[in-house]
Structure formats: C-alpha cells, structure tokens
Amino acid sequence: MEGADPSRAWSFLVVNEGDRQHQGNQGYDDEPSRYYSWDSTVPNRDGPQEGDLCAVRDSRGLLGISQIDEITRSEGEEKTRLRCRECESTALKSRATVRPTYRCSSCKAAFDEPIEQPIEVTVYRADYGRSWVSVGGAVTAGELEADCYLSGAKQHAIRPVDPQALRQLAATRQILIAGEWWRTGGAVEALEIPGGHRRLTALARVGQGEFRRRLLERFGPVCAFTGPQPGKEPACGPRDRLRKRSTTRTRRGASAQGRSSRTV
Numbered sequence: 001m002e003g004a005d006p007s008r009a010w011s012f013l014v015v016n017e018g019d020r021q022h023q024g025n026q027g028y029d030d031e032p033s034r035y036y037s038w039d040s041t042v043p044n045r046d047g048p049q050e051g052d053l054c055a056v057r058d059s060r061g062l063l064g065i066s067q068i069d070e071i072t073r074s075e076g077e078e079k080t081r082l083r084c085r086e087c088e089s090t091a092l093k094s095r096a097t098v099r100p101t102y103r104c105s106s107c108k109a110a111f112d113e114p115i116e117q118p119i120e121v122t123v124y125r126a127d128y129g130r131s132w133v134s135v136g137g138a139v140t141a142g143e144l145e146a147d148c149y150l151s152g153a154k155q156h157a158i159r160p161v162d163p164q165a166l167r168q169l170a171a172t173r174q175i176l177i178a179g180e181w182w183r184t185g186g187a188v189e190a191l192e193i194p195g196g197h198r199r200l201t202a203l204a205r206v207g208q209g210e211f212r213r214r215l216l217e218r219f220g221p222v223c224a225f226t227g228p229q230p231g232k233e234p235a236c237g238p239r240d241r242l243r244k245r246s247t248t249r250t251r252r253g254a255s256a257q258g259r260s261s262r263t264v
C-alpha cells in the first residue's frame, strides 16, 4: 500500500439526514473524516481497495481527501429495506412537513407506512483516518462534477474519480498536499513562521492626544470602520491600552469634581 502513487480514486457521498432524499436505504454508519460504510446493495461496492485515494463529499462539495488504509467486510448483516406499497420501488422520498410522509418517485403514490423488507447484506467499511486532509468546502460539488468524475452516475454513493484531476483541483485551491502525504499521514506541508522580534520606526502624529480628544468630542465613540461601539469606549485596536490609562485618570478626576460621565 505504501508503494507507488495511487492510480485509483473514489468519491464517497456522505448524505446528511436533512438531504437524504431516497429513504429506501436507512443510512449508514459514517464518520466522514475517519471511515465510510456501505453495503452490497450499492453500485461499485467492490471498487474501492486498500491503497486507493478517496474523496469524501456531501451534496455541497468536497469535505476532504485521504488514502484508504483498510477495507473490512462483514457478511450476513441484516438490513431493512423500505419499499413503495404500490409498486415496491425503493425510490422513496421522505417528507418532513407533508403527510403522508413517504412519496414514491416511481409511481408517485404517497403513504405513511412503507413495506419493510428485511434483507441480508455484506457491510463494507473503508478506514482512512490516518492520512485525512480536510478540504472544508474549498471545492464545490459542481467543480467535482465538471473535472473529476469518470462516470456520470450522480445518484451513486461510490463513484470512480480521476486521481490526477482531483489533485490538480485541490492544488488550484491552495490546498497544500505534500507530494506523498499518505506515506506518513502528515497531511499538509507546514509553512514555517519565524518567531522573535525586530525594531521598527513608526510615524506618530504631533499632538495625537489632543487630536484624539477632539475627535471623540465631535463624533463620540464611533469607529470610522465599524460604526458605533458597544459601551462607552471606542475600540480602536492598538490604542486600547493608552486609552485605558487615560480613561482611568480622567474618571478619577471627573468624579472628584462631581462632573458627569465623560470617560475620555
């Protein structure tokens, strides 16, 4: 598995509860950044192999990419399949707000209680957490569709993908993938940020204190960029510390003189 550049890649579609349209399948045990499950009713069930790349996506776009470390198969698992009461199709849509709850996409019949059919399946699970690289929405579903897929079967949960196209697309999004990141599981090339300090020469306005005082007098605690500020004090970044010092002083002075609430 730790040999040559993986020559095959697959996309795994993760279906969020909210967007699961076809309820004939009641969902799988998935943890998108670690493993993906499917069963023997799924097209391409025997496609993904250890060592292949996987692109895990949802209906909106790519969640991340990884290399499959292990595929486990568990035979003789029981599963309940939901079928249309009229035509026995499994293409049922479940509706959150409309009754009856289920509608058949094939014959358009609507009903609350579908036929429940117990079937025996083999459950597959691909584990890939070791070399997972989160892509976090940088590649949309449309881009994947246009550039990466080797088949147009959009409804399939597992689809073959061109690994080179996938990596090129990731690269255009500044997703830094080390040449063979899957060997070490070290996902992303870290850019080194130097530490320490250096001296700078800064330009300071002559009369800054008075300038600031007049600004506040005229405009109040309103930031030119973000508008009115919460509380009594304007928040303007690096000046905060200076302001706090002068505020304390003035408050003390003001209360000593019994004057009202100017804070600056």
Ligand SMILES: [Zn+2]
Binding pocket: 084, 085, 086, 087, 088, 089, 104, 105, 106, 107, 108, 109
């Ligand atoms: Zn039907």
